[in-house]
Amino acid sequence: MELRQLRYFIKAAELSNFTEAANAxxxxxxxxxxxxxxxENELKTPLFDRIAKRVRLTExxxxxxxxxxxxxxxxxxxxQLLKDLNELTAGTLAIGLTYGLSDLVIKSLKIFTDNYPKILVQVIYGTPDGLIEFLSEGRIDFLLSFISHQHSPIFESILLFESKLSLIVSGNHPMAKKTxxxxxxxxxxxxxxxxxxFSIREFLDLALARQQLLLDIRLEANDINILLQLADAGTWCTILMASSIFNFPNLKAIPITGKEMVRQATITWxxxxxxxxxxxxxxxxxQIQASNQVFA
Amino acid sequence: MELRQLRYFIKAAELSNFTEAANAxxxxxxxxxxxxxxxENELKTPLFDRIAKRVRLTExxxxxxxxxxxxxxxxxxxxQLLKDLNELTAGTLAIGLTYGLSDLVIKSLKIFTDNYPKILVQVIYGTPDGLIEFLSEGRIDFLLSFISHQHSPIFESILLFESKLSLIVSGNHPMAKKTxxxxxxxxxxxxxxxxxxFSIREFLDLALARQQLLLDIRLEANDINILLQLADAGTWCTILMASSIFNFPNLKAIPITGKEMVRQATITWxxxxxxxxxxxxxxxxxQIQASNQVFA
DNA sequence: ATTCCATGATCGAATTTACCGATTAATAAC
DNA sequence: GTTATTAATCGGTAAATTCGATCATGGAAT
Known part of the structure; x- marks a missing residue:
């Protein structure tokens, strides 16, 4: 039994006429x-009575x-289900995200969910390594990070924007005026x-080692928001990507000079x-949001 | 899209392995x-991710x-629906019936419905002509009557039993003792x-005409039961098939002699x-019931 | 009655499709 | 590296689908 046969049967039953059904x-x-x-052979049951010149459905x-x-x-x-899925009226979207790219995602998410309210979006924060693992397992659809996988055999990356490693200080900090x-x-x-x-810390430590510098590290945290709040309160300064401070209007990001201090925000899948x-x-x-956004 | 492809897809999805699925x-x-x-081409949507050596369902x-x-x-x-139908666990059975064959049907029905309680049985009384029309229209499945269609090009008949045209009298009627x-x-x-x-009347009138006889007809009815009740009350006699009196133990059926007085009960479809x-x-x-039954 | 028309079944041929086996390519495990 | 596993691909074959033509039948028209 195949769908083709069912389609033929239905049309023939509707028209009670094989010739017309065939034309249709x-x-x-x-x-x-x-x-x-x-x-009929497969069902072991005649579906039509062949009486004289027309056919009629049997019971x-x-x-x-x-x-x-x-x-x-x-x-x-x-x-239709798949069509809807492709037309963004159903389904899920799981986004892997490293700290520091939230702002971009949040802005983009608003546009996305306004247009496609039926898509369930999951935002998964994690470390680059952990998120890469998730990507392999198919638990997230793509990954936003400062790590590029452009030369990986199994991952593909595109550049979103470049952002400079910056000293994050409160607006009334003595250094706040520096460019x-x-x-x-x-x-x-x-x-x-x-x-x-954290990948930003690894990145920083590598630069420090190259320049043989040491920093006065008073506190470590595994949450970017805490660091930002501490900076906002003027207690300490921190070092993050310039793109991280969008939520804290009082903070200033002072770019650190040197071309190695630039990191590339990418999407990877x-x-x-x-x-x-x-x-x-x-x-x-x-991508549109990233190009509209201006970072130091 | 065909059911075959869906079957293949389901098995492959269940096993997440094309080779095993193919074997299965x-x-x-x-x-x-x-x-x-x-x-996938027809759906314009990949259903599996081909990653490395195994496949995994896409969203x-x-x-x-x-x-x-x-x-x-x-x-x-x-x-299954058709299987059930063929196995008598669902469906309907519409029986066309002329007056005079009720007893046989009622006995057979009891056996049938005891064994196949899910079949909806419809018993349609009517005149032979009307029932033949119903048969043509497919409104009844077969027809029990005293009219044979053994030589019709569109109907097929089998003989159930023969019954003699009889004078039906009450048990205390002067003629009740006659054989x-x-x-x-x-x-x-x-x-x-x-x-x-009524076909029995047509049959009788034909015989009367052949023998150039006239009867003293005092009453006509279009319901056999009324005639039987009248006979039972001793008011009048009637002429019916011997097989009609099963429900009236006080009545006697006295066969009318002559080979033309025999009618054949048949099933026609x-x-x-x-x-x-x-x-x-x-x-x-x-058929079994008919052969067990003994009629004059 | 006879002819004609409409309809479904059937036949043989052509086309398409499903299927298989062998091979290839990729990758994971050793 | 080497091997084993797995899916994709290729070429050929068998099977199924499809078509056109014809046949058989029954109803309608004449």
């Missing part, structure tokens, strides 16, 4: 006749017709920094897997 | 791979899987007979149409 189906009458017979045929219709309809429903600063100028400041397994429309659409949105 | 489906791995691709695939299962299940349900009677002996009796469009199991089964039962 754009097949020959002989084809229709044969396919109906084949269906079995009458019973089978609604069942056949239902089967066809279910098949169509399945197709840029050298890494060596910071060494005297008491700092609150992310813990060492698994190579050679289907990217659903929700993913592609969201990435489009986030 | 008794097809080659290449066939499975191709059919899945074909389905679209996860969404589509229950829909595919439902479609398959509905198809199976349709088949048979000639038609000419009846002409003096006041009679209550079926109306002229349309030639060359599917006879459902309910029909075939009921006919079997009624």
């Amino acid at each position: 189906l754009f097949i020959s009458q002989s084809t229709l006749s044969q396919q109906i017979q084949q269906l 079995a045929g009458k019973l089978f017709l609604p069942a056949a219709r239902k089967t066809i309809r279910d098949g169509e429903d399945g197709k 840029n600063i050298r890494l060596s100028d910071i060494s005297a400041l008491p700092l609150a920094l992310p813990v060492t397994n 698994p190579k050679d897997t289907y990217r659903k429309t929700a993913t592609r659409t969201f990435i489009d949105i986030i | 489906l008794f097809i080659s791995q290449s066939t499975l791979s191709q059919q899945i691709q074909q389905l 679209a695939g996860k969404l589509f899987l229950p829909a595919a299962r439902k479609t398959i299940r509905d198809g199976e349900d349709g088949k 048979n009677i000639r038609l000419s002996d009846i002409s003096a009796l006041p009679l209550a007979l079926p109306v002229t469009n 349309p030639k060359d149409t599917y006879r459902k199991t309910a029909t075939r089964t009921f006919i079997d039962i009624i």
Whole structure:
């Protein structure tokens, strides 16, 4: 039994006429006749009475017709489901996110969910390593981070924007007026920094090692918001990407000079897997947002 | 999209492994791979992520899987419906019946409905002509009557039993002791007979005309039961088939002599149409009942 | 009655499709 | 590296679908 046969049967039952049904189906009458017979053979039940020059549904045929219709309809429903999914009216979108890119995502999310309210969006914060793992497992659809995987065999990345490593200080901090600063100028400041397994910290530590500098680290936290609040209160300064302070109007990001101090925000997804429309659409949105945004 | 492809997809989704799925489906791995691709093309949506050496459902695939299962299940349900119908656990049986054969049907019905309680039985009384019309229209499945259609091109008949036209009298009637009677002996009796469009009346009138006899007809009725009750009360006699008096133990049927006075009870159904199991089964039962029954 | 028309079944041929086996490519595990 | 596993691909074959033509039947028109 195949859907084709059910489609033929339904049309023939509706028209009670094989010739007309065949025309409506754009097949020959002989084809229709044969396919109906084949269906009847498989069901071991005649579906039509062949009386004189017209056909009429048998009782079995009458019973089978609604069942056949239902089967066809279910098949169509399945197709529609996928169509809806591609048209962003259903489904989920799981976004992996490292600290420091929240602002961009939040702005983009507003645009996305306004246009596609039926998509369930999941925002998963994590470390780059952990999120890469999630990406492999298919638990997130893509990943926003400052780590590029442009040369990976299994991941693909595109650049969103560049952001400079910056000293984050409160607006009334003595250094708040500076437009840029050298890494060596910071060494005297008491700092609150992310813990060492955060990628920004790894990035910073690498630069410090290269320049053979040490910093006055007074506090470590595994939460960027805490660091920002501490800076906002004027207690300590911190070092983060310039793009991290969007939520704190009182804070100032003073870019640290040096071309190695620039990090690239990227979107990463698994190579050679289907990217659903929700993913592609969201990435489009986030790219536009990124290009509109101006970071130091 | 065909059910075959859905079956393949479901198995592959369940096993997350094309090779195993192909084995389970008794097809080659290449066939499975191709059919899945074909389905994906039609849906314009990849259903599996091909990552490294194993496949994994895409979100679209996860969404589509229950829909595919439902479609398959509905198809199976349709088949089961017909199976049930053939196995007499569902469906209807519409019996056309002329007056005079009720007793046989009622006895057979009891056996039938005891064994197949889910079959809805419809008993349609009518005149032979009307019932033949119903048979043509498919409103009844078969017809019990004293009219044979053994030589009709569109109807088929089998003989159930023979019954003699009889004078029906109350047990205390002067003639009740007779074992048979000639038609000419009846002409003096006041009679209550079926109306002229009843087939038994047509049959009787034909015989009377042949023998150039007239009867003393005092009453006509279009209901056999009324005639039987009148006879039972001793008011009048009537002429019916011997098989009609089963419900009236006080009545006696005195066969009328002459070979033309024998009528054949038959079952008739349309030639060359599917006879459902309910029909075939009921006919079997009624044939057995008829052979067990002894009529004058 | 006879002819004509409409309809479904059937037949043979052509086309399409499903299927298989062998091979290739990719990758994970050793 | 090497091996084993797995899915994709290719070419060929068998099967199924489809078509056109024809046949058989029954109803309608004449």
